[in-house]
Every structure is written in structure tokens, then in C-alpha cells.
Amino acid sequence: MVRNAGSRVVQILDKQERELLAAWVDSQLKSPGLRRDLIQEAELREQSREFLRRLRDAAASAGVDDVDSKAWDPVREQLRALSTERARRGFTPSETAMFVFSLKEPLFARLRQEIGSDTTVLAEETWAANILLDRLGLLTTEIYQQGREELIARQGEEMLELSTPVVALWDGILALPLIGTLDSARTQVVMENLLQRIVETGASIAIIDITGVPTVDTLVAQHLLKTVAAARLMGADCLISGIRPQIAQTIVHLGVELQSVTTKATLAAAFAVALQRTGQTIGRVRPPA
Amino acid sequence: MAVSRSDKLPVASDGDIVAVRQRVRSLAVELGFSLVNQTKIVTAASELARNTVVHGGGGTVEIEVLVDGARRGIRLTFRDHGPGIPDLAAALRDGFTTGGGLGLGLGGARRLCNDFDLQSTPGDGTVVRIVRWR
Amino acid sequence: MADVDRIPIIKMGEFLLVSIQVDMHDRLAMTLQDDLTTSIVKHQARGVLIDISSLEIVDSFIGRMLGNIAAMSRVLDAETVVVGMRPAVAITLVELGMSLSGVRTALTVERAMDMLRAAVGPAAHMGRVDGSQPE
Numbered sequence: 001m002v003r004n005a006g007s008r009v010v011q012i013l014d015k016q017e018r019e020l021l022a023a024w025v026d027s028q029l030k031s032p033g034l035r036r037d038l039i040q041e042a043e044l045r046e047q048s049r050e051f052l053r054r055l056r057d058a059a060a061s062a063g064v065d066d067v068d069s070k071a072w073d074p075v076r077e078q079l080r081a082l083s084t085e086r087a088r089r090g091f092t093p094s095e096t097a098m099f100v101f102s103l104k105e106p107l108f109a110r111l112r113q114e115i116g117s118d119t120t121v122l123a124e125e126t127w128a129a130n131i132l133l134d135r136l137g138l139l140t141t142e143i144y145q146q147g148r149e150e151l152i153a154r155q156g157e158e159m160l161e162l163s164t165p166v167v168a169l170w171d172g173i174l175a176l177p178l179i180g181t182l183d184s185a186r187t188q189v190v191m192e193n194l195l196q197r198i199v200e201t202g203a204s205i206a207i208i209d210i211t212g213v214p215t216v217d218t219l220v221a222q223h224l225l226k227t228v229a230a231a232r233l234m235g236a237d238c239l240i241s242g243i244r245p246q247i248a249q250t251i252v253h254l255g256v257e258l259q260s261v262t263t264k265a266t267l268a269a270a271f272a273v274a275l276q277r278t279g280q281t282i283g284r285v286r287p288p289a
Numbered sequence: 290m291a292v293s294r295s296d297k298l299p300v301a302s303d304g305d306i307v308a309v310r311q312r313v314r315s316l317a318v319e320l321g322f323s324l325v326n327q328t329k330i331v332t333a334a335s336e337l338a339r340n341t342v343v344h345g346g347g348g349t350v351e352i353e354v355l356v357d358g359a360r361r362g363i364r365l366t367f368r369d370h371g372p373g374i375p376d377l378a379a380a381l382r383d384g385f386t387t388g389g390g391l392g393l394g395l396g397g398a399r400r401l402c403n404d405f406d407l408q409s410t411p412g413d414g415t416v417v418r419i420v421r422w423r
Numbered sequence: 424m425a426d427v428d429r430i431p432i433i434k435m436g437e438f439l440l441v442s443i444q445v446d447m448h449d450r451l452a453m454t455l456q457d458d459l460t461t462s463i464v465k466h467q468a469r470g471v472l473i474d475i476s477s478l479e480i481v482d483s484f485i486g487r488m489l490g491n492i493a494a495m496s497r498v499l500d501a502e503t504v505v506v507g508m509r510p511a512v513a514i515t516l517v518e519l520g521m522s523l524s525g526v527r528t529a530l531t532v533e534r535a536m537d538m539l540r541a542a543v544g545p546a547a548h549m550g551r552v553d554g555s556q557p558e
């Protein structure tokens with residue numbers, strides 16, 4: 001009969017659950033990395049108990065080789081919930097992963113006790129347990145990263161919305177100072193917003209200023225030009241200002257449409273053109289001192 | 290990805306083109322499409338419905354709701370048994386026309402959609418399938 | 424949807440006003456095109472204002488209709504201005520590839536009227552030497 005590596009682990013999880021749990025929680029509480037400010041002992045104990053239970057059930061039914069299999073769903077589920085919650089509370093990914101890694105020592109200690117001098121079996125079992133806990137610990141890190149990425153994306157969107165307000169520069173003249181790196185999806189939203197503001201204010205000219213945009217790829221440039229075309233269709237005009245030489249190159253590659261779009265190097269220059277086109281002027285009341 | 294709803298409408302007359310527009314529009318509104326995406330799918334539907342009537346001799350459109358996790362999409366499949374389109378590449382190019390006007394509108398309709406599929410056999414008919422996600 | 428036979432055309436001085444409020448089927452659009460041309464001649468109109476602020480959809484057919492109206496009215500010595508195109512409609516028309524280059528557009532009716540008056544210029548009157556007008 002071929003013995004499955006990990007079967008002794010299952011035995012320990014089954015027969016020595018209480019002792020193992022006590023030793024594990026103890027080790028977690030003693031660890032200097034534990035965030036006592038972020039988690040209570042009772043909660044930690046409960047999470048640990050639940051984890052051991054699910055670990056035992058999964059390992060007993062399907063072995064310890066494939067943590068992605070269906071039998072291991074409950075374990076991954078608990079880790080997912082736990083990681084997400086801890087990330088929310090402010091744990092670092094290492095601190096969260098330690099929840100799993102800190103189980104190694106008490107588990108290995110019990111394997112040594114149980115298996116004794118049979119070094120081959122001890123080595124196999126310890127190795128199987130080690131791999132298993134590594135995989136589960138890494139899972140918590142992945143989940144943490146996913147959660148952070150989603151949060152950052154959301155915050156990025158909110159910041160971009162805040163950083164692209166449409167400004168009423170003058171009677172009938174709007175300005176849209178774009179800041180930061182633009183991606184295709186956000187550019188579309190920002191442009192739709194500009195067109196909406198044009199309708200709401202009845203502006204005849206909108207200046208899109210890209211001084212604060214480090215690079216413009218062809219997709220973003222296309223969106224800009226489409227916005228100019230759409231504004232024209234509606235009866236307003238668009239100027240683009242703040243174009244740097246590198247950006248000018250990208251836009252020129254797009255060909256014909258550029259000729260009919262007025263572009264200026266600075267917002268001030270564009271503003272002067274806009275004033276002229278709307279038949280307005282700004283004059284000095286008295287000569288400067 | 291699953292199809293959660295499916296409906297078929299005739300596309301044979303002027304009035305049918307309007308009916309298709311209105312059905313697609315109310316569906317897009319119901320599914321929570323953004324205003325711009327509503328406008329795009331309804332306009333694309335209008336172009337393709339007109340093609341079916343004018344060039345295809347009339348046909349049908351199948352209207353399906355696509356569900357992919359939290360994503361929602363509308364899939365339209367226009368079918369006719371008309372003369373078909375002999376030169377697909379030319380038809381998809383802007384400005385191509387077999388009759389009066391600015392062309393079959395296929396190139397434009399394609400740009401309005403996320404997915405666009407066109408099958409046509411001269412003498413047998415045409416099937417145009419488009420998908421627009423919310 | 425109301426079953427409309429024709430889109431009403433309103434005469435305002437030397438201008439004609441059209442407000443499209445329904446989702447037009449193709450035949451109705453063609454009828455409007457014909458009706459406008461007839462009206463321009465009949466009333467010797469110098470300008471046409473087409474209000475599309477209620478239109479949620481402008482496809483290539485309607486786009487072409489607007490272009491045709493602009494072109495035909497110019498031949499008849501009248502100027503056309505299209506008013507009130509919605510942003511979503513404009514974005515979609517650009518994507519469709521329609522530039523409507525022969526069609527003048529305005530955001531508001533006020534601006535459109537200014538454009539029409541500017542284009543039309545001072546009205547020519549048939550008057551008498553002493554300044555009185557014929558009955």
C-alpha cells in the first residue's frame with residue numbers, strides 16, 4: 001500500500017486538535033508581530049479553531065496535494081475572508097500571512113513527537129506540511145494584493161474625477177485642465193463630462209489643457225480629437241493647449257483632422273484666441289504702476 | 290457567460306426599424322447602460338435594421354441579454370435572406386455604397402459595438418451579430 | 424409613440440422653425456425634407472432652424488436628412504441651423520463617421536437666431552422713394 005504523504009498530518013489535525021490549537025494560538029500571541037491593537041485574543045482563537053477544523057476536513061477528504069481542488073474550497077474561502085478583513089483593518093500582508101506560517105512550528109513539533117525516529121517518514125510528512133502551509137500562506141498574500149489593487153483603482157478614479165473639474169474661465173469659455181496620466185477609459189468619461197458641461201453652460205468655446213499630462217498615447221489622442229469633433233457637431237468649438245513636442249508628434253501621426261483643430265502651446269495663448277473668437281476683450285483700467 | 294433573455298422581432302418595414310430602436314433602447318435602460326452606450330447600441334441597431342429592410346429584403350432580429358458575472362450586455366443578431374454582400378471588405382470600409390446615400394453603415398455600426406460579426410453568402414443572405422456591454 | 428403624419432413647420436417672420444420631437448420613421452423624415460423645401464419656396468424663407476434637442480438618436484439616415492435639408496435650402500438661398508444636439512448623440516455621430524460638414528449647428532436657439540440673422544443680412548425692401556411702403 002502506498003502511503004500518502006500528509007496522512008500523519010491529518011492524524012494530528014484529527015486527534016490532537018485541542019493541543020495543537022492551544023500551542024498555535026499561544027505562539028501567535030507571543031509573536032512580536034501580532035497586532036494586538038487590531039485584533040482581540042478571542043477573535044484570533046476563534047479564527048484559528050475554524051481554520052484547523054476546515055484544514056482537517058479538507059486534508060482528510062482529499063489529501064494535502066491540491067489546495068485548489070473543490071474539497072479545499074472552504075479553507076480558501078475562510079482565508080479569503082480573513083485576508084480581506086485584515087487588509088481592511090490595516091494589517092500588512094506579512095502580518096496576515098503569519099497567521100498561516102505560525103502554524104508550522106507547533107505542527108512540526110507534533111510530527112516529531114508522533115513519528116519519532118523514522119527519519120524518512122518524518123522528512124516526508126514535514127515536507128508535505130511545509131509545502132501545504134506555504135501555499136496557503138501565499139494565497140493570503142495574493143488576496144491581499146488583489147484587494148489593494150481594487151482599492152487603489154477606485155481611489156485613482158475618484159482622484160481623477162476631482163482633478164479634472166471643468167472651469168468656467170470667462171463668459172462662454174470653459175477650460176478643462178487635465179492632470180496626470182490618462183488612460184482610454186477615463187479619458188472617455190472626462191470628455192463626456194466636458195460635453196455635458198458645454199451644454200449646461202451654453203459655452204461656445206472649451207479649452208482642453210494638457211500641460212499637466214506627461215504622455216498621450218494614440219488612443220487618448222483619438223479621444224481628444226473625437227471630443228473636438230463632437231463639440232463642433234453640437235455647435236461649440238474646442239481648442240487644445242499645453243502641447244509639448246513629444247505629444248505633438250503623436251497627434252500628427254493621426255493625420256488630417258489636426259489641421260482643423262486650433263492648438264496652442266499655453267493655456268494663456270488659447271484663452272486669448274477664445275476671447276477673440278467670442279468677440280470679447282480684457283482691458284486695463286489704468287497703466288501698471 | 291450566459292444568455293438570460295431572448296426575443297425575436299420582425300425587421301421588414303419602416304415601422305419595424307423604429308420598433309427595434311425602441312425595444313433595444315428600453316432594454317438598455319433597464320439593464321443600466323450608460324447614456325452614451327445606450328445611444329451607441331440603439332444607433333447601431335437602427336443602422337443594421339435599415340440594412341436588413343433596404344438591402345436584405347426584410348428579415349428578423351434576435352435580441353438577447355448577456356450575463357457575465359456582474360457584466361451585462363445586449364446581443365443583436367440580424368438575419369435576412371437577401372442577395373447577400375459579395376465584397377465584405379469593401380462593405381466594411383466607410384463610404385462604400387451600392388445604392389444611394391453614404392453606404393451600408395456597417396463600418397460605423399462596427400465602431401459603435403464591442404463585438405461585431407458579419408457572415409454573408411451571395412444569394413443566400415446575411416447574418417450580422419453585434420454585442421454591446423454596459 | 425404618437426403616430427405623427429407630418430412634423431409641423433412654423434413660420435416666424437422670414438424664418439421657418441421645426442422641432443423634431445418624435446422618433447421618426449424613415450418615411451416621415453423624407454416627408455419632412457419635402458415639406459421644408461416646399462415651405463421655403465412658398466414663404467420665401469431666408470432661414471431654417473431645426474431643433475433636435477428632443478432627439479435621443481440620430482442615425483446615418485437622419486444625419487443624411489439634415490445634410491440634405493442644409494444643402495437644398497442653400498440652393499434656395501436660405502440658411503439652415505441645427506440646434507440642440509445632445510452630447511451622447513454627437514459622440515455617436517463622430518463614431519459613426521458622420522461629420523455633417525455642410526450643416527451649421529448651434530447650442531441654443533438664441534445663438535442659432537443670431538447666426539441666421541447674421542447670415543441673412545439686412546432685409547431688402549421694395550419701397551417708394553418717399554419711404555412709404557406698398558400695401
